Amino acid sequence: MAGLAVAIEAEARRRLGADEADAFLARLEQLTFDILEPLEHVYGGRTDCGQLAADLVGDALEAAAARPPALRRLDRRREIDPAWFQRSRMIGYVCYADRFAGSLPGVGGHLDYLAELGVSYLHLMPLLRPRPGESDGDYAVEDYGAVDPRLGTMADLEDLAASLHERGIALCIDVVLNHTAAEHEWARKAAAGEPGYRDMYLIFGDRAEPDRYEASLPEVFPGAAPGNFTQVPGVGWVWTTFHDYQWDLNYANPAVLRAMLAVMLALANRGVDVLRLDAAPFLWKRQGTDCQNQPEAHSIVQALRALTRLAAPGLALKAEAIVGPEQLVQYLGAHDRYRPECDLAYDNQLMVMLWSALATRDVRLAEHALGRRRPAPAPAAWVSYVRCHDDIGWAVSDADAAAAGLDGAAHRRFLTEFYSRRFPGSFARGEVFGHNRATGDARISGSAAALCGVESALAAGDQDQLTAALRRLESLYAVAFSFGGIPLIYSGDELALGNDPRWDADPGHAHDNRWMHRPPMNWAAAARRADPGSVEGRAFAAMAGLARARRELLALRSGGHTQILPTGNRSVLAYRRVHPRSAPFLALTCFSDTGQSVDAGILDRAGMHEPRHVHSTAGQLTLTAGRIELEPWSFAWLAGR
């Protein structure tokens, strides 16, 4: 047995009993390198890493001892089946507990609704106690040890997790790693000058250092929260990447890492299956850089992953890193050599490419950008999404744009205009978010249905346009359901809900139009979901159909490979899924107002023998004279044998 395990063996046997101790120590032996190496990288030379590792392993042992038996059984199943989250049966749903169902117990009362959609992964938006008043959608946490009292209690969270597990649904919640609310106990103690706390944050006596950092820092919320530092009277200049009430933590201080590990372990022991690591790229600051994606930020996440795995091997980590493709895949562990990091990460590249193709009716940029990226490491998975609670930022690199014959800046500007009602003839009904006058950068808010044209079609009373809009929405989700990641349905999209017309009624929200696409669940609309003539019924049937089809397709499980196949038709995106255990799968998606066709030779190129139609917009597939015909705004899925 190696170093770390030898040191803790006797205590592990005492705390866990013989059987559990064996498992814990076996994990520790396996993870020793994954714990020590990142700690050395971040803290070597600053602190005694051997002692730090021993302390952190001791914390993990403590959590392992406190882990409830039901969760240990789940751990055991997931250690036998580490690909549990990669299965094609995984289908996600994302909502706010209060907006969806009032409270945590309320969510528990709507599980049948989720089951109708085939949901097996539920992401509840931030639910830990936020600061009072404005709280950035509760991403400003005052107490990581308590549930927001408006939503319920920790006991309610445990109960909900248990009922979800009974139905085979995994629970994902947010853990805000990069910052706490200014009202958090650590921040209050730091402000009061209590020893040991000031160093948990990044606080400067004057503007000298902040100015040096600002020279290369972007602004996340240029309108609502300009700059990256906030002057707090009697305290100094506090690093606040996001809002002035969100204080960035100082991960150069190992006490911060230790405190956050404790937060994560405690949540895992409540029954949470997946932790969404908010703002992961921002954890490490380095002068002269944009202070995102620094190598130390990755090492910190790697250490957290190894240490949580030690105590709660059934827990998965999901990176929220909305960054360029080269940086993004690293959060799944794809470095020069594989280093286990997060199990899941948001595929924002796919999301942006879908909206780009929808606006231009041209898939060449998507083919190029998605075709050249490094695949996710085999043990990890993307989460594939169309919309989330945030704005859409146009992460289109100049190089990718140029390769598709576009000017990057002009294309990004076009997308902003197209989705914010400024482009003549656009079907989309969104708004500009975060316009930065200095750089010209701008992002987009709006619900998926509004951006796909459902709102404008309804306003015009145009049935053909409505059909086109609903087909756009279904087609985008069809890609999310078949690209190889876990698809996430953003609450409301299954009913084609539009923007919230009253989004700015709450004074705490009025400055932030991301609230327009965070509407309260409309249960009256949901009640129409079985009516095939209603908008809701059409959208819901489409979404449930995608879920049913996906579950049966082994090729769609993560861990395989997605390969873009050029079609020769600039409006048709084609890709095949290759998985060592399954027959090939081919998806065709038509991004055009008119019918399109592709040469049926693509079936051979996709390695399909005896291809069969498995799912499509129209429920059928037409082959004429060696060509596959696709209706406007439609998709088709085929599988070989």
Ligand code: OTU
């Ligand atoms: C995240 O987003 C959350 O999703 C937002 O809702 C929060 O406001 C924010 O963190 C602060 O907690 O920049 O525009 O690369 O893109 O962390 C949203 C990650 C954001 C960032 C992301 C951030």
